[in-house]
Amino acid sequence: NAGVMQNPRHLVRRRGQEARLRCSPMKGHSHVYWYRQLPEEGLKFMVYLQKENIIDESGMPKERFSAEFPKEGPSILRIQQVVRGDSAAYFCASSPDRGFNYGYTFGSGTRLTVV
């Protein structure tokens, strides 16, 4: 019974390149949430998706960031033209229903380093 799977665990990109982070939710979970943790900070909400729908992207930077959760396959967080300030840990969480009443299940995260 696998948990939330994120890959890659570590990703190094040069400034200006694209980063693609993948998240496979727990089996039976159709709600996915992305959070970002900058160094020395707490996790901050980025986006909430259901299958084929973006429900809330209010935490996403206005430019260069996009997310999707297709009918088949993992959820993808895409960062175009990365800059040093994008270096952070990106965590994905999933839940069977909307909300967090029993606590989200988080993946192990992708640590993005921009050089």
Added chain:
Amino acid sequence: DQQVKQNSPSLSVQEGRISILNCDYTNSMFDYFLWYKKYPAEGPTFLISISSIKDKNEDGRFTVFLNKSAKHLSLHIVPSQPGDSAVYFCACGGSNYKLTFGKGTLLTVNP
């Protein structure tokens, strides 16, 4: 503007003693409160939660207390064990799905 504050970046406790981690929030719309535990290079793991209709919730060695009038919650771990050494995040939520996290407190339990 930090809506959720964990004012102690770190806490050191002897094994067997009580660990008390504190969290303050400012948004009166928060009505659900959670604690997560995080080891290095891993994702946060849900520990315990409490809704605003309660003032205490207990699960084994872990108890969360909520003081709504003071907008304060705390996590008590009794007795503390070396395996409890981790970063503890307080998280607060409203009527939707978003969680607002504090910056975390690094707990070190010394044998």
